[in-house]
Amino acid sequence: MTIYLDVIWLLNFSIDFMLLWLTSVILKRKITFVRLMIGAFFGSLYVLMLFLESSLVYHPIVKFIYSVFIIYCTFGYKRFGSFVQGLFMFYFASFITGGGIFGIHFFLQTEAEIMNGVLTTQSTGMGDPVSWLFVILMVPVMLYFTKRRVGDIEIRKLRYDQIMNFELRIETTILKGQGLLDSGNQLHEPISKTPVMILDLTVFKNDLPEEVISHATSLENIGEVVDEENPWIDRMKIIPYRAVGSNHQFLMGVKADHMAIWSEGVKYETKNVIVGLSFTNVSGEGDYQAILHPKMLSHASVTSSAS
Structure with a gap:
């Protein structure tokens, strides 16, 4: 199987950039384009670490520590409470966006079939083409949807106040x-x-x-x-x-x-x-x-x- 590492890295860099941008929008923090680029670049380097012959990079604690450095590169550190808020909002944006794409993809998935009573799927070196298309097209859509929904929640909360x-x-x-x-x-x-x-x-x-x-x-x-x-x-x-x-x-x-x-x-x-x-x-x-x-x-x- 051929793995196109440069394409995978570029995709992860783009997704990290948009997730960090969404995090800054939700938190209403002004972040420069350069800081977003640095944070996204550092986050995308984690893809390269996955090819190391070490199970340590898959450990949840390592992933959490790595995300801490991503937030530090992007937002810096001013106060502990503010830093933790940025970290968990980054996770929130990631889970909402990724979960939405995952759910829509499997809702519309058609490449799976039953062979001899076993569910099988087809894939190529770059991953499932439908999945790649969904990732490329649906990430901006889910980011926009999440941004709008968070805005509606804020308006509704203000109104209820x-x-x-x-x-x-x-x-x-x-x-x-x-x-x-x-x-x-x-x-x-x-x-x-x-x-x-x-x-x-x-x-x-x-x-x-x-x-x-x-x-x-x-x-x-x-x-x-x-x-x-x-x-x-x-x-x-x-x-x-x-x-x-x-x-x-x-x-x-x-x-x-x-x-x-x-x-x-x-x-x-x-x-x-x-x-x-x-x-x-x-x-x-x-x-x-x-x-x-x-x-x-x-x-x-x-x-x-x-x-």
């Missing part, structure tokens, strides 16, 4: 749920300048008086309030707002008696809030049922905290 439990009281009605604290929400009642939160009526419409829902529906559909009895008529406000790509619109608001919000074990309470009633689903995934105003926290009183 801003999701808070709330309890809203309007007369005898108590509504509980989760709200997203949105710094982009700058909606105020025009006269009193009271901050306005947005409540998803697709979730809470059965918890509010029918007359209130009817008023909110008429304002949203025909732009005016129907003339009928309403137990909360003295609380109701008309909130003008403007969405992107649309003209001025109006939102029905209700003055709340009390609002409690829990954030990181701290309870905030305020009475300075108007609840905007919207039939628009504020969260397509159902992660939260309201959009909170940032001033609701800044103007609230801290009544309890985690010990």
Whole structure:
């Protein structure tokens, strides 16, 4: 069997380079192109060691020590915690990328066949051609996929960090749920300048008086309030707002008696809030049922905290 060592080395060098680049992207560390080249080159030299007549190079401890030097060549050493984080993120990127390629390859594998009851495969000196094609084409794809998924996780984590439990009281009605604290929400009642939160009526419409829902529906559909009895008529406000790509619109608001919000074990309470009633689903995934105003926290009183 002919082994093309130069091709194997070049492939490993390219893969190591992309894995180290992905590691730096995930960790948000600025690494020069030269450092990436040095780290990838040092990592690719391990291929040459595999041809030594020694079982020591296959030992997990030797592999781990070698990966430590790869990270040192690429990122250097500043703090122990930072160095360990880079090392394990390198392993994470390697396992995700390699595992994805391995799984896809064997999912689509067609060169295996049964001969005399034995599963056999075919290969050449450069390895299975399908496997080489997958390695060459799928490594960039898996790197891109991993980068995107990590980015989505970070965004989702940031969003969940801003999701808070709330309890809203309007007369005898108590509504509980989760709200997203949105710094982009700058909606105020025009006269009193009271901050306005947005409540998803697709979730809470059965918890509010029918007359209130009817008023909110008429304002949203025909732009005016129907003339009928309403137990909360003295609380109701008309909130003008403007969405992107649309003209001025109006939102029905209700003055709340009390609002409690829990954030990181701290309870905030305020009475300075108007609840905007919207039939628009504020969260397509159902992660939260309201959009909170940032001033609701800044103007609230801290009544309890985690010990």
